[in-house]
Amino acid sequence: MLTVKKFGGSSVATAEKITAIAERVLREKQADEQIVMVVSAMGDTTDELIELAKGIDQDPYRFAREMDMLLTTGEQVTIALLAMAFKKLGQDAISLTGRMAGIATDDVYTKGRILDITPRRVHEELDSGKIVIVAGFQGADAAGNPVTLGRGGSDTSAVALAGALKADSCEIFTDVEGVFSADPRIAKGARKMQEITYNEMLEMARLGAGVMQPRSVEMGQLYGIPIHVRSTFSQNRGTVIREDYTMEEKSFVIRGVAHDEKVAKIAVLGVQNTPGVAHKIFAALADANVDVDMIVQSIRNIEKNVTDMVFTVAIGDLNQAKAVVDKVAEELDAVAVLIEEDVAKVSIVGAGMLGNPGIAARMFGALAKAGINIDIISTSEISVSCLIKSSEIKDAVNAVHNEFFPA
Amino acid sequence: MLTVKKFGGSSVATAEKITAIAERVLREKQADEQIVMVVSAMGDTTDELIELAKGIDQDPYRFAREMDMLLTTGEQVTIALLAMAFKKLGQDAISLTGRMAGIATDDVYTKGRILDITPRRVHEELDSGKIVIVAGFQGADAAGNPVTLGRGGSDTSAVALAGALKADSCEIFTDVEGVFSADPRIAKGARKMQEITYNEMLEMARLGAGVMQPRSVEMGQLYGIPIHVRSTFSQNRGTVIREDYTMEEKSFVIRGVAHDEKVAKIAVLGVQNTPGVAHKIFAALADANVDVDMIVQSIRNIEKNVTDMVFTVAIGDLNQAKAVVDKVAEELDAVAVLIEEDVAKVSIVGAGMLGNPGIAARMFGALAKAGINIDIISTSEISVSCLIKSSEIKDAVNAVHNEFFPA
Numbered sequence: 094m095l096t097v098k099k100f101g102g103s104s105v106a107t108a109e110k111i112t113a114i115a116e117r118v119l120r121e122k123q124a125d126e127q128i129v130m131v132v133s134a135m136g137d138t139t140d141e142l143i144e145l146a147k148g149i150d151q152d153p154y155r156f157a158r159e160m161d162m163l164l165t166t167g168e169q170v171t172i173a174l175l176a177m178a179f180k181k182l183g184q185d186a187i188s189l190t191g192r193m194a195g196i197a198t199d200d201v202y203t204k205g206r207i208l209d210i211t212p213r214r215v216h217e218e219l220d221s222g223k224i225v226i227v228a229g230f231q232g233a234d235a236a237g238n239p240v241t242l243g244r245g246g247s248d249t250s251a252v253a254l255a256g257a258l259k260a261d262s263c264e265i266f267t268d269v270e271g272v273f274s275a276d277p278r279i280a281k282g283a284r285k286m287q288e289i290t291y292n293e294m295l296e297m298a299r300l301g302a303g304v305m306q307p308r309s310v311e312m313g314q315l316y317g318i319p320i321h322v323r324s325t326f327s328q329n330r331g332t333v334i335r336e337d338y339t340m341e342e343k344s345f346v347i348r349g350v351a352h353d354e355k356v357a358k359i360a361v362l363g364v365q366n367t368p369g370v371a372h373k374i375f376a377a378l379a380d381a382n383v384d385v386d387m388i389v390q391s392i393r394n395i396e397k398n399v400t401d402m403v404f405t406v407a408i409g410d411l412n413q414a415k416a417v418v419d420k421v422a423e424e425l426d427a428v429a430v431l432i433e434e435d436v437a438k439v440s441i442v443g444a445g446m447l448g449n450p451g452i453a454a455r456m457f458g459a460l461a462k463a464g465i466n467i468d469i470i471s472t473s474e475i476s477v478s479c480l481i482k483s484s485e486i487k488d489a490v491n492a493v494h495n496e497f498f499p500a
Numbered sequence: 501m502l503t504v505k506k507f508g509g510s511s512v513a514t515a516e517k518i519t520a521i522a523e524r525v526l527r528e529k530q531a532d533e534q535i536v537m538v539v540s541a542m543g544d545t546t547d548e549l550i551e552l553a554k555g556i557d558q559d560p561y562r563f564a565r566e567m568d569m570l571l572t573t574g575e576q577v578t579i580a581l582l583a584m585a586f587k588k589l590g591q592d593a594i595s596l597t598g599r600m601a602g603i604a605t606d607d608v609y610t611k612g613r614i615l616d617i618t619p620r621r622v623h624e625e626l627d628s629g630k631i632v633i634v635a636g637f638q639g640a641d642a643a644g645n646p647v648t649l650g651r652g653g654s655d656t657s658a659v660a661l662a663g664a665l666k667a668d669s670c671e672i673f674t675d676v677e678g679v680f681s682a683d684p685r686i687a688k689g690a691r692k693m694q695e696i697t698y699n700e701m702l703e704m705a706r707l708g709a710g711v712m713q714p715r716s717v718e719m720g721q722l723y724g725i726p727i728h729v730r731s732t733f734s735q736n737r738g739t740v741i742r743e744d745y746t747m748e749e750k751s752f753v754i755r756g757v758a759h760d761e762k763v764a765k766i767a768v769l770g771v772q773n774t775p776g777v778a779h780k781i782f783a784a785l786a787d788a789n790v791d792v793d794m795i796v797q798s799i800r801n802i803e804k805n806v807t808d809m810v811f812t813v814a815i816g817d818l819n820q821a822k823a824v825v826d827k828v829a830e831e832l833d834a835v836a837v838l839i840e841e842d843v844a845k846v847s848i849v850g851a852g853m854l855g856n857p858g859i860a861a862r863m864f865g866a867l868a869k870a871g872i873n874i875d876i877i878s879t880s881e882i883s884v885s886c887l888i889k890s891s892e893i894k895d896a897v898n899a900v901h902n903e904f905f906p907a
Contacts, residue, residue: 108555142577148515149584156584162595163580166573170549173570177556177563188569193644214643236621237600 134167256316301353363428541574663723708760770835
């Protein structure tokens with residue numbers, strides 16, 4: 094049996110925590126289990142390294158190749174200390190940088206993508222009885238330069254390694270107990286899900302649930318590696334992300350309620366309803382790398398053939414989106430551009446809704462019963478999202494969650 | 501023209517100092533000059549990493565391979581920051597770890613020796629117009645594991661790289677102006693030497709002068725690379741260590757006065773003067789890895805054929821030496837073993853004394869004139885050393901220095 098276990102920065106923030114992780118892993122280790130650990134930089138190390146670089150230049154990321162030379166040291170420190178911790182406990186172990194573990198990336202420094210993994214050395218060390226500890230968040234390009242995978246990249250390292258090693262499972266240890274049916278800080282009855290599919294997890298992440306990086310879930314799906322999301326602080330079973338459910342988990346038609354408060358609404362009012370108008374607006378936004386989410390086109394004046402274009406963007410993209418839209422609106426001779434920032438999105442996600450008509454209607458009914466007005470609705474194959482006032486988001490999450498997960 | 505320039509940890513202790521070094525190097529750069537920089541970890545970084553490891557285990561050096569994985573991050577941080585500093589100033593630059601620079605070592609972790617250097621990448625980057633910044637103190641073994649060269653190893657990295665690159669010179673930047681005729685903190689008239697030979701420098705280092713690591717001087721001699729020891733804080737010319745002098749420097753018969761207060765004297769009194777006695781004592785010490793320096797055998801009682809064996813060891817080896825000697829003395833039925841710690845050694849070093857009889861006599865005369873008693877004398881081809889009371893070491897250094905370097 095081969096298991097990949099990933100621990101994030103807060104789990105390895107001090108020497109004591111690193112020792113505690115080594116003890117925990119050994120306590121749970123099966124006799125025939127081969128273990129690969131993937132770890133992040135300790136605590137705030139990455140931020141501290143960035144601060145150091147800012148002492149040289151205000152915008153050090155313009156020296157991306159050197160930023161990666163700098164940042165990859167963070168995980169290298171952790172892997173060395175964790176290997177020592179295992180050895181101190183009598184368990185042979187060895188640390189490997191991303192390059193040494195055979196993680197080959199492109200050369201897009203600070204945002205590298207894994208091209209291939211050749212884990213020859215990892216297998217050799219496992220076969221000699223060692224626990225192998227690999228630096229997360231990093232690989233090397235063809236010339237041997239260190240490359241980071243960008244923030245959150247340690248999850249991707251772990252899942253990709255599990256795939257390349259044909260591991261039996263990949264465990265992602267985090268500060269929550271697993272994937273919940275809604276954010277437990279908001280929905281009182283939120284329950285931990287036993288299982289969730291890759292597609293559902295990706296949809297949950299897209300719609301605001303922050304447990305897993307989408308890239309790592311995609312990687313799991315690509316290689317068919319079940320991802321077990323569980324807590325660093327307990328021995329409980331968490332949530333397994335996999336291709337399909339085992340039988341007993343099929344009872345839920347939806348898998349979770351996601352919400353996202355970091356959205357803004359843009360309305361371009363009074364443009365001519367002629368071919369190419371939508372394309373003009375959204376092509377300009379795409380050129381500026383702004384992701385557009387919910388889109389509604391509504392008739393303003395059918396006789397004059399005039400329409401309104403309404404859509405949402407991430408709040409972080411709002412300034413850039415506004416600049417682009419203002420320019421296009423002028424070219425299109427629009428009546429006005431309106432921005433609303435006090436909006437939020439509540440969504441339900443579940444592969445089960447495919448064969449279950451009426452799911453969306455139940456969601457709308459629950460919101461109506463709670464007196465919450467819906468501004469925009471959008472749907473995908475496995476989700477329904479409603480844009481509402483941000484002041485009502487907590488009530489909305491609870492209303493929808495109670496509808497599908499009654500206590 | 502190709503120059504290797506090495507800066508130590510105190511020269512790169514902060515982002516500001518790193519920027520200052522980049523500015524200084526660019527100010528001095530010749531139009532046709534190719535530059536390779538070798539740098540150490542910032543300030544106390546190495547000590548901080550060791551402390552971190554002690555949080556895992558009190559004696560982390562027993563996990564030597566993992567210590568090297570940990571410690572090599574220190575220089576990796578510096579090279580990244582220095583490369584950024586050059587790029588910010590408009591000079592293209594690239595950082596390379598020891599492994600990337602082609603520095604191949606054995607696998608004696610934490611005390612690695614350089615086996616070979618294949619600086620293909622260094623040449624490529626130089627030829628593309630970059631300043632190349634190499635992590636000092638490190639290389640990699642045949643399996644690609646990081647290996648440190650031990651404390652002071654950055655000097656060795658620099659000189660070995662200069663040799664492999666067939667550099668025109670290797671500049672070691674330090675916190676002193678060069679190699680002095682005596683320790684300037686003690687000898688009032690100490691002067692900076694323009695030149696000194698490899699052999700003299702090695703002898704000076706052996707006899708207590710701390711400017712350069714002997715290994716790096718040996719490396720310079722092996723490859724015939726002149727080593728220019730100079731100050732980080734001034735633009736002055738320092739001291740060039742080379743095979744032989746240029747004409748004008750031949751006027752000095754001795755090159756320097758060295759002294760060493762970290763010595764102890766051991767006397768084994770009253771052993772039989774028969775073949776094999778000396779061998780017994782010194783073989784036992786060699787087996788225990790104790791270096792013995794000055795040795796004198798003196799007759800105690802010619803009729804009984806009884807002799808005394810007197811010698812010196814480094815103070816750090818004294819406890820171990822005493823244990824060994826006590827045991828052998830018992831076997832030899834010696835009268836007593838005496839230890840003296842209040843001793844010190846003053847030495848003169850110079851290739852010029854080979855053709856100049858009477859140099860040693862001048863030294864003894866100078867000490868006698870100052871009223872200083874000599875306990876033991878030892879000589880090599882290019883040095884004469886006298887063991888004296890440690891309370892008289894300052895007077896001794898000044899007396900000898902004034903004799904050979906009159907104001």
